Amino acid sequence: MARLVCFVVNPLAGIGGPLALRGSDGSAGLEALRRGARLVSPERARVFAEECKRLRLGERIVFLTASGVMGETPLSKAGFASYHVVYHPDSWPTNPHDTMETVRACIARGAEIVVFVGGDGTARDVVSALHEVGAANTPILGVPSGVKVYSSVFAENPRAAAHVLAEWLDHGTTCEGEVVDIDEDAFRANMLRARLYTIARTPCSPLMVGASKQPTPSTEEEEENKRAIARYLAENMEECTLYILGPGTTVKAIADELGVEKTLLGVDVVHNRRLVAADVDEKTLYNIVARHLEGGGRVKIVVTPIGGQGYIFGRGNQQISPRILRLVGRDNIIVVATKSKLSKLKRLRVDTGDEKVDEMLRGYIRVVTDYGEETVVRVE
Incomplete structure (x- = not known):
């Protein structure tokens, strides 16, 4: 029987990087859209899905996802047919509420793991939704696509994420991963303020980043x-x-x-x-x-x-x-x-x-x- 995997894409993740906006959360993402920035995360989601297809994961899993660029479109473009839409965002651009609603819908239908495409802000939204529905121990796997990817719940890159998912399907081994909360307003003001938001379960693999960003000690x-x-x-x-x-x-x-x-x-x-x-x-x-x-x-x-x-x-x-x-x-x-x-x-x-x-x-x-x-x- 196919296993159920939640797959959610934050379409605005990473959009602010080339524009030197330091992030994509809130008004920065809207500003990037206004300035005609290209969406980054749906393309990285497509690369991830293509590798999943190459690994023949469609024979083993069904992705539970959202419509449009939040999941359905990149899966379709990659030719990955084993998915089911469980959430439809009401408007464009999407927002953290849509990410969290997608995760809630996935868990309600029995998803065993959440794969998300985004950055640290998206990771924070995913774990918040899991905590709200009493599924805090559900593992999460990040496909990196944010301006800031400082947490340790991410794979090295989109193709690596597909291999991590395959390994997890084989062995189910998870480790503790750090979800880091970055103050975006301070970040845009040229100050890095990071704190540990929470600890989450994440697949164990050498293809994961392995550590959160570590500040260099000022000795x-x-x-x-x-x-x-x-x-x-x-x-x-x-x-x-x-x-x-x-x-x-x-x-x-x-x-x-x-x-x-x-x-x-x-x-x-x-x-x-x-x-x-x-x-x-x-x-x-x-x-x-x-x-x-x-x-x-x-x-x-x-x-x-x-x-x-x-x-x-x-x-x-x-x-x-x-x-x-x-x-x-x-x-x-x-x-x-x-x-x-x-x-x-x-x-x-x-x-x-x-x-x-x-x-x-x-x-x-x-x-x-x-x-x-x-x-x-x-x-x-």
């Missing part, structure tokens, strides 16, 4: 390590080269060394040690890069991995899009990380949403860890 040794990295990068910056500075405190230390003001959680552009663009969105950044390259200049991207997870692209820096990465090229990416941060990472990760670009980025890469010191780390 004097850590800060000196950042300053040493910054001095090394600043001293070796090339003239007439455009430097794209990604988010994070380690990269901000480089900007501090240059004497330019850095957007802590945004993407900024430096040329000849001067700030030429701050907190750029994807379109602005692409145009700056394309013009500079057309004029014969060089471009480099400086990023630091997310603590505890290891992502260098596809998490929190969606402004640096696949088309920008293709223009700049792998050889012009500079990864920086303190020794403490890197010691807690087994590998680096990418999940840009473009499988060809992800493949281009995989392999071994040098990571600057101190003044004049580098470590070679694998990108997966």
